[in-house]
Amino acid sequence: MVDTQAWQLATRAVHAGKPAPHDGCTATVAPIHHAVTYRYRSMEALDQVFAGERAGYVYARHGNPTVAAFEEAVAALEDGEAAVAFASGMAAIHATLLAVGARQGSTVVAAQDIYGATYTLLTTLMRSQGVTVRFVDANDRDAVQAACSELRPVALLVETISNPLLKVADLPNLAETAHGCGAALLVDSTFATPALVRPLSMGADVVIHSATKYLAGHGDVLGGVVVTSQELRADILGILKATGANLGPQDAWLALRGMRTLMLRMREHCDNAREVARWLETHPRVSRVHYPGLPSHPQHTLAKALFENHQYGGVVSFEIEGAGREEVFRFFDALNLCVPATSLGDVHSLLLYPAHASHRTLSAEERQRMGIGAGLVRMSVGIEAVDDLLADLEQALNTLS
Numbered sequence: 001m002v003d004t005q006a007w008q009l010a011t012r013a014v015h016a017g018k019p020a021p022h023d024g025c026t027a028t029v030a031p032i033h034h035a036v037t038y039r040y041r042s043m044e045a046l047d048q049v050f051a052g053e054r055a056g057y058v059y060a061r062h063g064n065p066t067v068a069a070f071e072e073a074v075a076a077l078e079d080g081e082a083a084v085a086f087a088s089g090m091a092a093i094h095a096t097l098l099a100v101g102a103r104q105g106s107t108v109v110a111a112q113d114i115y116g117a118t119y120t121l122l123t124t125l126m127r128s129q130g131v132t133v134r135f136v137d138a139n140d141r142d143a144v145q146a147a148c149s150e151l152r153p154v155a156l157l158v159e160t161i162s163n164p165l166l167k168v169a170d171l172p173n174l175a176e177t178a179h180g181c182g183a184a185l186l187v188d189s190t191f192a193t194p195a196l197v198r199p200l201s202m203g204a205d206v207v208i209h210s211a212t213k214y215l216a217g218h219g220d221v222l223g224g225v226v227v228t229s230q231e232l233r234a235d236i237l238g239i240l241k242a243t244g245a246n247l248g249p250q251d252a253w254l255a256l257r258g259m260r261t262l263m264l265r266m267r268e269h270c271d272n273a274r275e276v277a278r279w280l281e282t283h284p285r286v287s288r289v290h291y292p293g294l295p296s297h298p299q300h301t302l303a304k305a306l307f308e309n310h311q312y313g314g315v316v317s318f319e320i321e322g323a324g325r326e327e328v329f330r331f332f333d334a335l336n337l338c339v340p341a342t343s344l345g346d347v348h349s350l351l352l353y354p355a356h357a358s359h360r361t362l363s364a365e366e367r368q369r370m371g372i373g374a375g376l377v378r379m380s381v382g383i384e385a386v387d388d389l390l391a392d393l394e395q396a397l398n399t400l401s
């Protein structure tokens with residue numbers, strides 16, 4: 001038996017989740033299983049699968065072989081025991097919160113600088129169900145410790161690299177603080193991917209991805225995935241079976257196919273992002289650049305220690321000097337190559353205006369509190385030739401002068 005976890009990440013990305021032999025031969029690529037139900041040789045056999053006494057599939061909401069191949073591959077990349085896939089990243093976050101005990105009377109502590117829909121999930125749905133939610137500056141260790149000691153939350157939820165300000169979470173320290181207070185550390189690692197960091201190996205209990213982004217990588221799949229222990233996976237799967245936010249087999253196949261090139265793509269994303277960040281830092285119309293790979297980033301030293309291969313992610317945020325909605329819209333409308341559209345992590349470059357997209361549902365005061373100003377732009381740097389990207393940014397910024 002080959003010990004696949006002994007393989008390096010690049011090898012796992014290409015080979016994990018490969019099909020098992022069937023009828024004396026092995027397909028080299030996972031097939032797409034569209035069947036919703038499965039027939040067994042006897043009712044006894046079907047009953048054993050229903051009872052969990054025998055491995056197998058009974059119904060697509062309970063499990064699907066193509067989805068299982070994707071889950072196996074993500075778990076292998078994250079150094080985790082097991083994974084559960086979802087129809088979206090938000091469904092994955094929601095189910096995880098429920099599984100770790102977010103319900104009437106419990107508390108969740110979350111990083112204040114967090115993806116807008118996650119913020120909305122916590123402040124609307126969770127609070128309306130009687131969950132106390134407290135936001136803290138995840139980079140202020142004393143504030144996190146104080147909130148966890150006071151509230152004894154069921155979970156501490158952070159993003160490895162935050163959306164959109166790209167703050168870097170000190171995962172080993174946060175794990176220690178969370179565990180010291182009896183909380184699970186949930187890490188949304190969508191921006192980082194396992195190419196940069198594997199949060200479970202740093203003490204996190206759960207790592208969550210919007211697979212829509214870098215894992216699938218091509219802007220053609222909506223999906224989510226959670227990697228954790230076998231024990232917690234069983235609880236999360238129970239919630240998935242009850243709520244039905246399943247990833248479909250076609251999307252699982254596309255996501256798995258995308259993941260085969262994750263390591264290659266991330267290298268290019270990160271190299272290009274670093275070039276773009278350095279260039280933006282010298283541009284007279286840009287007042288501030290947020291990128292963990294720049295020495296000017298407040299957590300650059302931490303990022304250097306946590307992230308592998310001198311990679312700092314493919315997203316850069318920057319502030320256009322003195323700009324508001326009108327100037328930012330003019331800049332976006334002038335782009336020829338970079339795509340002014342929501343999402344991130346695709347092979348093509350995408351630019352987004354957080355104030356009207358990812359963080360639209362927040363009030364201006366909430367955005368201000370988070371540090372999301374009216375001139376802030378988020379760029380997901382693609383794998384195009386970087387000189388073409390810089391030329392496009394340059395001509396678009398020139399329309400503002």
Ligand SMILES: Cc1ncc(COP(=O)(O)O)c(C=O)c1O
Nearest residue numbers: 088089090115163190210212223
């Ligand atoms: C950091 C982060 N987490 C979660 C999500 C939600 O993922 P999805 O859109 O797949 O539901 C997003 C989406 O942009 C995100 O950026």
